[in-house]
Amino acid sequence: MPSPVAAFTVGDGSSLTVERSIPIAVQPEHKTPGGSIFLTSIDHVDHILVSTVYCFERSTENAVDVVKQALSKVLVHYYPLVGRLGKSSEGKLIVDCEKKLGVPFVEAVANCDLDSLGDMSILHPDVLGKLVYTDSTTQNMPEIAPLLTAQVTKLKNGGLILGIAFNHCMSDGISAIRFINSWAEIARGEPLSVVPYHDRTILKPRMPPQICGPYDDFVQLSDESNMTALYKKEQLVCRSFHFDSEKLAAVKKMATACGQGKRSITSFVALAALVWRTRSMALKMKPHQQTMLTLPVDFRSKLSPPVPDGYFGNAVVFPCCLCTAGELIDEPISSTAERIIEAIERVNEDYARSRIDYLDRYGFKEFSLGTLLVSSWTKLAFGSTDFGWGEPRQFGTGGLQTKSCLFLRGGRDNKDVVVVLELPFSAMNTFQELLQV
Missing domain, CATH: 3.30.559.10 (Chloramphenicol acetyltransferase-like domain)
Structure with missing residues (x-):
């Protein structure tokens, strides 16, 4: 076992x-x-x-x-x-x-x-x-x-x-x-x-706006699995799950084991695929329930000319993967990883400009409970935060949003990944039981 x-x-x-x-x-x-x-x-x-x-x-x-x-x-x-x-x-x-x-x-x-x-x-x-x-x-x-x-x-x-x-x-x-x-x-x-x-x-948005696909990213998911009632009924629990190098290697192996992947898979993609699938199972999503994974992608280098190096503001968009919970749970994790890679690769200048135009015209609509936002802070340069007495030994945050999952660096050498999310009590216990590598 x-x-x-x-x-x-x-x-x-x-x-x-x-x-x-x-x-x-x-x-x-x-x-x-x-x-x-x-x-x-x-x-x-x-x-x-x-x-x-x-x-x-x-x-x-x-x-x-x-x-x-x-x-x-x-x-x-x-x-x-x-x-x-x-x-x-x-x-x-x-x-x-x-x-x-x-x-x-x-x-x-x-x-x-x-x-x-x-x-x-x-x-x-x-x-x-x-x-x-x-x-x-x-x-x-x-x-x-x-x-x-x-x-x-x-x-x-x-x-x-x-x-x-x-x-x-x-x-x-x-x-x-x-x-x-x-x-x-x-x-x-x-x-x-x-x-x-x-x-x-x-x-700035373009005038007139030029909003193009993929339109999956604009879909509002209905709650076919009555998750709303579960979130209202039970206490919400926040837990962190630590993956050292050995466990990360095991997750990557799972994401390539079935031979479906067409290319190399990063630890981030493999972990995101595993967490999305496990969360959907823990929340007991019905097979026909639509579920979405979305993730922030930096588009600074995607524009022509690129966004200036010192740009101080928000320069990320959120491409999505959309399928039913049944499809997600039945397919090999390598196929889920492929979905995530394809979503990331969709981000180019046209995609970023289209999303800017869409948000300017329609505004932002809150994600439903069927959506998981996976955000990774593992590549941010926290190690440069030295005020003169050495690098920080630990970095932390709080206020995690209900539909979010955060990847942080962990371990004494900052080479581990800490996965943090919040779920209703019973779903969290199920998530923890299922999340085995």
Whole structure:
């Protein structure tokens, strides 16, 4: 009998105590441009706060001041982050750079060291709320709500956690980590390796719009399996599943074992195929239930000319695989992997421009429960987040969305993959039983 993948339920952090200072507004060190920043239809898709933590096992005595001063310097280059959301004359979201309200910055002290916090890859909301500062009083007031917040929490034995809350309309993961790494470069006394590019009008919709297929990507799935009732009835559970190199090799072998694959398969594609299939089974989808897998694909290099290297914004689209649950469960995983590869390969300039036009005309519609969004952060350059006392030992996030699955790097050498998702209690137990390699 194969052994199941190690699974971890997120702790509630009830024993964690954090004392915070009153937030101060950090402003750019020098005068920055006013006016406004155009936001694209892709930026409009999601303007929720995305919280992340960077966990360092050692720091310096003046670490808080180093981080704060470097933030003031980097905001000269990333000046839109000190502004606030506004509306254009057409009623579209913009960044109002006249409202220089700054970035709230909080100093904090915790009652523990990094080792006692355990696995930080995915955080319970209560833990996240202690390590990442957000202002709940501005949540429904975008005109004054900060686009970025920062909290530095000092731990026992010299450890430190940097907690960030980023408004997703400002950047995708690539742009966000580039900002963090630029911040770290300045803290180390180095010049920026990449200068940010703020003109988002290069991704304006075409006039008239030119919306073309594949139309599967626009399908709204009906709930033929009554999953909605299950999600309402049961407690939602978030767990992480760790795949080391041996388990990843086993998953890739499964994805090629039946000889259906026409080309080499990456660990990401193999894992995505396995998780999509297993989730569909765990949710007891009926054979005729339509199910969809979607994944973010960076299109910066797909345009002609390419999107500038320092582009600060969202530049991803979400190609989809659509089939019935019966087809998904009956076919070999190699065939599912092939579906995913074909979806990724569909992303070219025409595809990206078509999706921009579609979102501008029709807006974004929430994914149904039959859809799984798989997002991988394993290739993001977290290792460059060195503020002068070494790379982070752990990286974590929280606020996982119900229809999402996140792939993170894990293990002491960051070569493992941590798969994180949320399911109703009974479905999660079934998922864990089925997810064996």
